[in-house]
Amino acid sequence: KAGVTQTPRYLIKTRGQQVTLSCSPISGHRSVSWYQQTPGQGLQFLFEYFSETQRNKGNFPGRFSGRQFSNSRSEMNVSTLELGDSALYLCASSLAGKITDTQYFGPGTRLTVL
Amino acid sequence: AQKITQTQPGMFVQEKEAVTLDCTYDTSDQSYGLFWYKQPSSGEMIFLIYQGSYDEQNATEGRYSLNFQKARKSANLVISASQLGDSAMYFCAMRGSTLGRLYFGRGTQLTVWP
Numbered sequence: 768k769a770g771v772t773q774t775p776r777y778l779i780k781t782r783g784q785q786v787t788l789s790c791s792p793i794s795g796h797r798s799v800s801w802y803q804q805t806p807g808q809g810l811q812f813l814f815e816y817f818s819e820t821q822r823n824k825g826n827f828p829g830r831f832s833g834r835q836f837s838n839s840r841s842e843m844n845v846s847t848l849e850l851g852d853s854a855l856y857l858c859a860s861s862l863a864g865k866i867t868d869t870q871y872f873g874p875g876t877r878l879t880v881l
Numbered sequence: 882a883q884k885i886t887q888t889q890p891g892m893f894v895q896e897k898e899a900v901t902l903d904c905t906y907d908t909s910d911q912s913y914g915l916f917w918y919k920q921p922s923s924g925e926m927i928f929l930i931y932q933g934s935y936d937e938q939n940a941t942e943g944r945y946s947l948n949f950q951k952a953r954k955s956a957n958l959v960i961s962a963s964q965l966g967d968s969a970m971y972f973c974a975m976r977g978s979t980l981g982r983l984y985f986g987r988g989t990q991l992t993v994w995p
Contacts, residue, residue, distance in 0.1 A: 798981045809988070810972070815981030823982050855924055864981030866914045867933055872926035
């Protein structure tokens with residue numbers, strides 16, 4: 768079974784631009800979660816989608832948004848990029864996001880904002 | 882809310898020796914899951930082991946075992962017979978009533994030396 772894939776793997780953007788990151792979950796997984804990882808803040812939860820609906824959201828500004836498609840693939844968008852948005856963005860999928868469901872992570876997208 | 886504490890920023894172990902990575906958690910949920918992940922320098926989060934709050938036996942997966950002490954709210958990871966390839970950052974995480982969301986500790990950087 769193919770793992771979680773994320774594209775692109777690396778991105779360089781400038782302040783004020785917007786960016787879209789893509790995540791394809793493991794086949795059969797309907798829950799997709801996004802995390803931001805920085806050296807200073809560690810791993811922070813952005814949001815989680817299940818069956819095309821945002822089910823949970825972390826404490827991030829509205830510039831961060833996402834969506835999920837009927838095939839469970841997910842995208843996240845960051846508008847008006849700031850220097851502090853430079854981070855590793857990790858996508859994870861699980862069957863349904865339940866307590867016992869293991870989240871499997873993709874390789875991440877490393878975003879650099881100049 | 883859930884909180885994960887990993888008090889060891891860095892650990893060193895000689896090859897073939899066993900090592901214990903500490904993790905304590907705080908939650909008001911009765912039902913929860915505990916996870917350990919490994920993150921090599923490449924960035925991808927690799928799932929290692931899972932323990933459910935109602936599991937009576939400690940989880941084991943190959944060289945990994947979880948020392949689960951529910952009353953103390955601790956879930957320490959034990960790696961037996963360390964290998965050079967075990968050098969990585971290790972994260973403890975938990976999921977409770979918030980579906981699809983994992984709460985992570987700050988991680989422990991493990992270095993295995995020959």
